[in-house]
Amino acid sequence: MLAEKQALIRQEVEEGTGAAICLEEDRSGVQTAIRLWFADLERSHSPIVTLRPTGLRRFEAKLAFGNFAADTIRQMQQASAEELQLARALVASVASSANLKIANGQTTDDWIIDNGSFTIIAEKRGIESRFDDDSVAETCRELVIPVLAAMAELYGYDPIEESAPSDQExxxxxxxxxxxxxxxxxxxxxxxxxxxxxxxxxxxxxxxxxxxxxxxxxxxxxxxxxxxxxxxxxxxxxxxxxxxxxxxxxxxxxxxxxxxxxxxxxxxxxxxxx
Ligand SMILES: [Zn+2]
Ligand SMILES: [Zn+2]
Structure with a gap:
């Protein structure tokens, strides 16, 4: 079960995105899914990725926003050109191994988060054995982490400690x-x-x-x-x-x-x- 791999998923995703992550099970579908969002935001204010098995050897990761994410989205829309470029490149990197759909037919080159109904859906087929550690970690790396990392970049998570340059420098x-x-x-x-x-x-x-x-x-x-x-x-x-x-x-x-x-x-x- 995917739900038993929450510790593994959290570790992989936090390492890849540089942001603290919350997880919960989503039992609304045929198969249990895992929802992930940024730990320092309420779920309803955060971008949320739902990772769901959608068939034999098939996974889908869907990015959507919580119902009260307007302020978060406004902040993400203020991202610098460089942050947006990195975010797009991260999402584009998913397309090499998965099927990618961005809201309103937007492309990997020029998507923007226009409003709260923005979504990115990535689907990957042919994952060998779905619930062993290696395949769960691979699924996270291929589908979840690049998309959430893109959101972390736009939101401006900065895990890097800045050492202030000396006066002379x-x-x-x-x-x-x-x-x-x-x-x-x-x-x-x-x-x-x-x-x-x-x-x-x-x-x-x-x-x-x-x-x-x-x-x-x-x-x-x-x-x-x-x-x-x-x-x-x-x-x-x-x-x-x-x-x-x-x-x-x-x-x-x-x-x-x-x-x-x-x-x-x-x-x-x-x-x-x-
Ligand atoms: Zn070397
Ligand atoms: Zn160097």
Whole structure:
């Protein structure tokens, strides 16, 4: 039963979204479903994802809003262009393995939350054995987490502790840009998107930490490719292409050049030259 996997589901979803989650069973259908929403909102004020088995080897995750979510939606509509872009990229990443329907025929490229009847429905078929830990975790990762992570991004959950720059650092534009890059690299939603697109493999040395260290291998890091150009405006940031996974060693190594890190190609050439 899905209901017996609530602890597992909570852990997976909180890790992926960077937000605290509440869960409850929904017994209104033929099969018990699980409803998930943000713990610091009342359910009726929150985006809610209902994960439901809809047939043999088939799951549906439906995002909808609670009946009193108007203020929440207003806040989400204030999201920055960058937050909206990451949210769209997260939702779009679901489409590679599931059937995706967005309210009013909106597309993955340009959807907006227009009102309280906004929905996203993702359906995935062919899940092997529905209620073992692995398939439940996979279902969460494929259907629930990207959609809720997108909502968390729009709502503005910021699990990243900001260390205030020192007075001296605060004076330079370079320091400001470094802070932006650091935030992007440490945002769990960016990490989620990056790993969904590229896999958990180092793009420089090809190390797969999960293979080497087993279940202690979740150490892959996210690197922001766009160099900090110190002159002129950088091009617009695209989370889907500007983030790559690196192992902790390679990540440390690229950042040994400051302020503009070594590029992956430059570091790779050093690797192969010895
Ligand atoms: Zn590496
Ligand atoms: Zn980096």
């Amino acid at each position: 605060a004076l330079t534009e370079g320091a400001v840009k470094l802070t932006v890059v650091r935030r992007r690299e440490r945002n769990p939603r960016n990490r989620l998107l990056c790993l969904r697109i590229h896999g958990a493999v180092c793009k420089i040395c090809s190390l797969i930490p999960g293979k080497l260290y087993g279940d202690a291998g979740a150490i892959i890091e996210v690197h922001h490719l766009q160099p900090l150009s110190l002159s002129g405006d950088p091009r617009p940031y695209d989370p889907a292409t500007d983030l790559i996974p690196l192992c902790p060693n390679c990540h440390r190594a690229v950042h040994t050049r400051r302020p503009v890190p070594w590029t992956p190609a430059e570091l790779r050439s050093k690797l192969s030259s010895d």
